Amino acid sequence: GAGVSQSPSNKVTEKGKDVELRCDPISGHTALYWYRQSLGQGLEFLIYFQGNSAPDKSGLPSDRFSAERTGGSVSTLTIQRTQQEDSAVYLCASSSQTGTVGANYGYTFGSGTRLTVV
């Protein structure tokens, strides 16, 4: 597709359940990012994938969070045993370049998945 696609767009789940959030980056983009947008907290970096390199997971808030990127394309962010504080919008972005160059082109962001834990 022309942009970064995220699904579902909205997800309501019960506390303690596991959820999977999906990101389809722009075809050919080697860099993929997950960010979390919480009310009053801005955007927090979660994880970064670049090609076949080991991902930078330094932003994942706890071991309940994990992410995969299969075949260098689609990525899935999994949250196990969800808690109410996990409620947020989860944004995915992709880029054909990294670092300053990538940012100069403007990482392309998806519209996000709004997760609500009740």
Add this chain to the structure above:
Amino acid sequence: GDSVTQMEGPVTLSEEAFLTINCTYTATGYPSLFWYVQYPGEGLQLLLKATKADDKGSNKGFEATYRKETTSFHLEKGSVQVSDSAVYFCALIPPRGGSNYKLTFGKGTLLTVNP
């Protein structure tokens, strides 16, 4: 670590008013600076950027100047329109090396422009 501080909103203006959204940063060296905009129901879009001191980024009537001496990158527009209503995020990326791929964002400023 790196951080970005931007004025808290919400900001409410009438059409054709002058807009300033303040942004200051803390970072090692000279980061690249960005303003992103998020329209309702959409993803973030790059609005403008500046990669070195005294650079001025501009787009769609918006401007911001990279001020090294005040570590600031304030967003301005001379005459806002209703269609400018959105959330605006100031962001930085570190200079080359290290985690030179992580965008660090401010908390965002909601702008509402009334007709």
